[in-house]
Amino acid sequence: MSLNLSTTAKITWCPGCPNSAILVAFRQTVDELVSAGKLKPENIVACAGIGCHGKISDYLNLNSFTSLHGRVIPAMTGIKCANPKLTIIGFSGDGDSLSEGLEHLIHTAKRNSDIKLFIHDNQLFALTTGQASSRSPKGFKGKSTPYGSIEEPINPLLLMLSSGATFVARTYAGDIENTKKIMKAAIAHKGFSFVDIIQPCITFFDTREYFKDRIYWIDEKIPTNNLGQAIEIVRKENGKTPLGIFYNVEKTTFEEELDK
Ligand code: SF4
Numbered sequence: 001m002s003l004n005l006s007t008t009a010k011i012t013w014c015p016g017c018p019n020s021a022i023l024v025a026f027r028q029t030v031d032e033l034v035s036a037g038k039l040k041p042e043n044i045v046a047c048a049g050i051g052c053h054g055k056i057s058d059y060l061n062l063n064s065f066t067s068l069h070g071r072v073i074p075a076m077t078g079i080k081c082a083n084p085k086l087t088i089i090g091f092s093g094d095g096d097s098l099s100e101g102l103e104h105l106i107h108t109a110k111r112n113s114d115i116k117l118f119i120h121d122n123q124l125f126a127l128t129t130g131q132a133s134s135r136s137p138k139g140f141k142g143k144s145t146p147y148g149s150i151e152e153p154i155n156p157l158l159l160m161l162s163s164g165a166t167f168v169a170r171t172y173a174g175d176i177e178n179t180k181k182i183m184k185a186a187i188a189h190k191g192f193s194f195v196d197i198i199q200p201c202i203t204f205f206d207t208r209e210y211f212k213d214r215i216y217w218i219d220e221k222i223p224t225n226n227l228g229q230a231i232e233i234v235r236k237e238n239g240k241t242p243l244g245i246f247y248n249v250e251k252t253t254f255e256e257e258l259d260k
Pocket of ligand 1 (some may be wrong): 013014019033126127133201202
């Protein structure tokens, strides 16, 4: 790696936590895009919310902003409106943007802000030691649901597709090479990019074995401009978890409309 994106901050994620794999994938993504002349490091703003994921901004030698819980998206939108030349990349968790700040996510997808959001989806609130989030499966036993959650989880891909997001994808944290490919495509996309990153919490909800036989990459030849087909793929999970780019279309962005 030619760019030094490390900081002196001590990494305090649990040893072996897949958050570290996301950090590696992102550092390599930025390094490769900068080397290829597609990105300038000084133009990147790495934003984060609150949760285990939120520590990532401390570990990146880039301009950064750490928001209040669930409020990373409005912070990103504000930065982009103030200086549209910047590339705004946000990290969030399912507790942060799919539970606490869910309304911001829906409105951002609807208005197609030109910002990129990577969700560290570990299906619970991990920083607070294991409470159910909107992504926890039915039956999940945690601090707030000791007898098992009685609710079905939301499907974030379906939610984003039906809310108007123009780039919707999912990857698995442990697959660094494919995560880099998805991150690069998300950053290249003009408009709102939503990437769900399955990131098992190995301390409070270790789903590594569960996902091992369930994740699969969709055929890259499937067109990514067909909303109905994308909805069909992400709805029909059948016990399996599809990964890949499901939807990728161009549309006027919020900032372009604002500029008018
Ligand atoms: Fe990772 Fe879970 Fe530890 Fe948080 S609590 S650092 S998500 S393993």
